[in-house]
Amino acid sequence: GQQVQQSPTSLVLQEGENAELQCNFSTSLNSMQWFYQRPGGSLVSVFYNPSGTKQSGRLTSTTVIKERRSSLHISSSQITDSGTYLCAMGMSNYNVLYFGSGTKLTVEP
Amino acid sequence: NAGVIQTPRHKVTGKGQEATLWCEPISGHSAVFWYRQTIVQGLEFLTYFRNQAPIDDSGMPKERFSAQMPNQSHSTLKIQSTQPQDSAVYLCASSDWGPSYEQYFGPGTRLTVL
Numbered sequence A: 001g002q003q004v005q006q007s008p009t010s011l012v013l014q015e016g017e018n019a020e021l022q023c024n025f026s027t028s029l030n031s032m033q034w035f036y037q038r039p040g041g042s043l044v045s046v047f048y049n050p051s052g053t054k055q056s057g058r059l060t061s062t063t064v065i066k067e068r069r070s071s072l073h074i075s076s077s078q079i080t081d082s083g084t085y086l087c088a089m090g091m092s093n094y095n096v097l098y099f100g101s102g103t104k105l106t107v108e109p
Numbered sequence B: 001n002a003g004v005i006q007t008p009r010h011k012v013t014g015k016g017q018e019a020t021l022w023c024e025p026i027s028g029h030s031a032v033f034w035y036r037q038t039i040v041q042g043l044e045f046l047t048y049f050r051n052q053a054p055i056d057d058s059g060m061p062k063e064r065f066s067a068q069m070p071n072q073s074h075s076t077l078k079i080q081s082t083q084p085q086d087s088a089v090y091l092c093a094s095s096d097w098g099p100s101y102e103q104y105f106g107p108g109t110r111l112t113v114l
Helices: none
Strands: A004-007 A010-014 A019-025 A031-037 A044-048 A052-056 A059-064 A069-074 A083-090 A097-099 A103-108 B005-007 B010-013 B019-024 B031-038 B042-050 B053-056 B065-071 B074-079 B088-095 B109-113
Touching (some): A004 A083, A010 A019, A019 A083, A031 A069, A044 A052, A044 A059, B005 B088, B010 B019, B031 B074, B042 B065, B053 B065
Antiparallel strands (some): A004 A019, A019 A069, A052 A059, A059 A069, A083 A097, A083 A103, B005 B019, B019 B074, B042 B053, B088 B109
16 A cells, blocks of 8 residues: 555566665554565565565565665576565554555566 | 465356355464455455454455454455455465564465456
């Protein structure tokens, strides 16, 4: 919803280029997750990262609570990275997630 | 660990019929969430259970939608008198209890109302 702003809406890269996806929140957060989804596919959790920086292979997530933002960095993109990346934040005392609208990433050869 | 299981994967109903969707959370997880995904609205929260008790159903359309969790191993989402606008992918997720625990999603049930 409006509480989670994700950018860019879409991104086209050449294989090997890097990508930076952003998520901004209008309120303070308790939890933060990044998900990956192929068309017609399941939501796959990429990172659970409520604060700080986490890295997994070519993917790095950084969440800065004070600035109310989180980012997902993909280095040396590959064709198989293509899909939609969604960020989601939990704001309340329980863990209901509010999702951004997603970034559609296309990596071309 | 089989992950979150949802059945059926696809369901087609006629307008006015009833649809029941099933979710089996990850064993040991005490929180179960239902979300709905459409192209227009994106992903939106429907309802939430903790230790089988309903905690928050603020996202549920009030008149035709209901959810239950009769035991710790499954939850159901029932839609009465389905309408074309109910067509969506319905997603179930589970997590440990707490404000900062990761949610794991099932593959979803694609509901098509003709």
